[in-house]
Amino acid sequence: MTALRAGDIMRAAEEAEKARSSDQSARVLIVFAAISHALGRDIDALSMLEQAMQFAPEVGNYPDAAAAILLKLGRKSDGIFNLKLGTHLPSDVFLDEIIGSYFGKIKDIFDSFIENRPLTTARLMMQQGMYAAAMRQLETFVGVSGGDVDSFSLLVECSIYTGQLQEAEVAFSALLALNADHPKRPDYALGIALLKGDAQAVSEACAQLKEVDNLEDALARYRMLEWSPLVDDAVLAEGLSQVHRLTFANPEVSTFSATDWPDTVSVGFLCSYVDSALEGLLLSLKEYIPVKVYFTGTGSSPSLMRVKAALEDFREVAAVDDATLVEMIRFDQVSVLFDTVGAAAFARPGIWRTRMAPIQILWAVPSRYDDLACYDYRLAPSADSTNMRLIDLGVPLRYPVPPAELMGRVAEVRALKVSRDTSDRDVRRLLAPHAGLLISDVALDIYMKILTAVPRATLAFVARSELNDPLVQRVLAAAAIHDCGDRVELIDPSDFLQSRSEIMLDADLILDSFPYGNLEMVTEALWIGSPVLTLKGNNPRSEAAAYLVKAAGFDELISDGIEDYYQDAIDFLENKADLKVVVEKMRNLHKSISSSLYQETAEVLANKIESLWGEWRSMNN
Numbered sequence: 001m002t003a004l005r006a007g008d009i010m011r012a013a014e015e016a017e018k019a020r021s022s023d024q025s026a027r028v029l030i031v032f033a034a035i036s037h038a039l040g041r042d043i044d045a046l047s048m049l050e051q052a053m054q055f056a057p058e059v060g061n062y063p064d065a066a067a068a069i070l071l072k073l074g075r076k077s078d079g080i081f082n083l084k085l086g087t088h089l090p091s092d093v094f095l096d097e098i099i100g101s102y103f104g105k106i107k108d109i110f111d112s113f114i115e116n117r118p119l120t121t122a123r124l125m126m127q128q129g130m131y132a133a134a135m136r137q138l139e140t141f142v143g144v145s146g147g148d149v150d151s152f153s154l155l156v157e158c159s160i161y162t163g164q165l166q167e168a169e170v171a172f173s174a175l176l177a178l179n180a181d182h183p184k185r186p187d188y189a190l191g192i193a194l195l196k197g198d199a200q201a202v203s204e205a206c207a208q209l210k211e212v213d214n215l216e217d218a219l220a221r222y223r224m225l226e227w228s229p230l231v232d233d234a235v236l237a238e239g240l241s242q243v244h245r246l247t248f249a250n251p252e253v254s255t256f257s258a259t260d261w262p263d264t265v266s267v268g269f270l271c272s273y274v275d276s277a278l279e280g281l282l283l284s285l286k287e288y289i290p291v292k293v294y295f296t297g298t299g300s301s302p303s304l305m306r307v308k309a310a311l312e313d314f315r316e317v318a319a320v321d322d323a324t325l326v327e328m329i330r331f332d333q334v335s336v337l338f339d340t341v342g343a344a345a346f347a348r349p350g351i352w353r354t355r356m357a358p359i360q361i362l363w364a365v366p367s368r369y370d371d372l373a374c375y376d377y378r379l380a381p382s383a384d385s386t387n388m389r390l391i392d393l394g395v396p397l398r399y400p401v402p403p404a405e406l407m408g409r410v411a412e413v414r415a416l417k418v419s420r421d422t423s424d425r426d427v428r429r430l431l432a433p434h435a436g437l438l439i440s441d442v443a444l445d446i447y448m449k450i451l452t453a454v455p456r457a458t459l460a461f462v463a464r465s466e467l468n469d470p471l472v473q474r475v476l477a478a479a480a481i482h483d484c485g486d487r488v489e490l491i492d493p494s495d496f497l498q499s500r501s502e503i504m505l506d507a508d509l510i511l512d513s514f515p516y517g518n519l520e521m522v523t524e525a526l527w528i529g530s531p532v533l534t535l536k537g538n539n540p541r542s543e544a545a546a547y548l549v550k551a552a553g554f555d556e557l558i559s560d561g562i563e564d565y566y567q568d569a570i571d572f573l574e575n576k577a578d579l580k581v582v583v584e585k586m587r588n589l590h591k592s593i594s595s596s597l598y599q600e601t602a603e604v605l606a607n608k609i610e611s612l613w614g615e616w617r618s619m620n621n
Contacts, residue, residue, distance in 0.1 A: 264290075273304075293307065
């Protein structure tokens with residue numbers, strides 16, 4: 001396979017064809033797969049890898065190679081399945097001979113699977129936002145090898161992102177023992193200070209931060225900074241500015257021409273989360289204009305499932321690299337592209353270095369964020385008439401109206417709420433129905449302090465009654481510190497799934513998670529009329545839940561900071577009259593409004609899009 005190693009693809013193909021006439025082995029097939037991938041024929045490559053796996057199911061390199069291609073194509077579930085399969089199978093060193101420089105980026109994936117599999121798998125999982133799964137891979141690597149600078153560094157990052165303070169501190173100590181001058185030391189110290197909720201430590205850690213020179217580190221830092229209200233606005237602004245400078249340095253000038261674009265308009269939505277409001281708008285808008293969705297997230301929600309089923313052009317692109325995503329959107333000839341994530345949140349900042357569509361519009365975000373040049377317009381629920389780049393639709397964009405098919409169920413549940421007046425019972429029931437990843441150590445500590453301050457209260461979490469469950473371990477440890485374990489309850493996830501609305505209705509107060517709110521839970525609480533206390537936040541990601549609650553008209557359920565959150569929860573639990581007023585107000589939330597709100601919004605937005613497209617075409621002929 002001299003030609004393959006030399007990068008001569010065509011001659012390598014001839015050699016492989018000759019070899020196949022006498023050898024139908026998996027090794028020959030993977031050579032063909034490598035050649036097909038180098039030629040951009042990934043579907044052919046996958047077909048050959050599938051045949052190779054049938055010939056040699058005991059070799060891990062073949063599913064590894066398939067996983068690398070599948071993940072690049074955005075087929076996450078298939079990719080992760082092959083990744084897990086390959087991780088548990090031995091490698092074939094023959095791959096060392098056939099992997100050449102022509103593989104480009106995928107070569108690194110192939111090579112890395114041959115050695116240090118758990119470490120490589122962890123990195124890939126972290127790229128997909130699967131931090132808990134990555135931690136298990138890293139723990140496996142450390143257990144076998146004893147750990148090194150890279151593995152302990154990744155462990156610190158995973159522990160910080162999953163809110164596990166003790167694990168972060170242990171990994172950080174091990175990292176410093178190997179490299180006391182690690183370049184990310186100030187950032188990791190900041191992350192640990194944020195998990196502790198120590199304002200003084202956060203301030204000191206922020207003072208030690210130095211300017212970074214690459215986008216990956218700038219993004220990692222900004223994601224930590226935006227986690228907590230303890231971070232000073234000036235520090236957060238500087239972190240965001242660094243990302244801006246690195247992301248939008250020397251942006252590509254638009255070269256789109258009306259002669260190269262269809263006359264009819266199409267609209268694309270780049271999003272990382274689909275809530276009920278975006279669902280309602282997308283499903284209404286598709287009746288007016290062809291809609292394409294590029295989903296950059298990795299989670300799931302009922303709204304997301306319904307949108308996937310209803311839209312023909314729904315693309316899951318979490319694993320697609322930025323360059324490929326840009327080409328995908330251009331190939332689809334999207335006329336107007338909405339970024340519903342917002343560049344300030346930076347789920348996929350690399351794509352904004354280039355123009356993906358003739359018209360790019362930033363979804364509704366608070367006005368204090370930079371008016372970036374990569375966007376032609378910014379959508380807003382209310383517009384400043386002096387800024388011609390703001391588009392005001394005159395209607396709320398995130399109002400929590402249930403989808404049409406759920407209207408009947410919501411009405412039924414609301415009637416149940418009326419018949420279940422719990423305001424006079426002695427015990428006050430608190431509910432924190434969040435996945436462990438959403439509950440930071442700071443939030444867990446505040447939950448327990450609230451429970452301690454209200455002796456007649458109980459607090460329920462949704463988790464299996466298993467001591468080895470990470471969330472259960474954290475809950476029990478926090479409860480032990482505050483000596484309130486006898487008033488902590490666990491609801492089995494399967495029971496919660498079956499009786500979700502009834503359980504939420506039975507709670508006197510639902511405690512939202514922070515620094516990131518549980519949007520799905522907040523939405524349902526607003527639908528059915530259950531009071532939910534959330535934190536204001538200070539950036540697009542951390543304030544999303546508060547924005548939803550505010551749109552519903554419940555400012556009293558939004559706390560400015562952590563201490564306010566603690567005091568507000570106590571006040572609601574101790575003052576039955578105040579809580580009853582909120583409950584009554586929530587019962588009347590949707591009596592005068594329905595899903596027609598989204599139909600009206602979609603019509604207004606469709607007309608605006610048509611107008612913008614007409615103007616663009618006339619100016620770019």
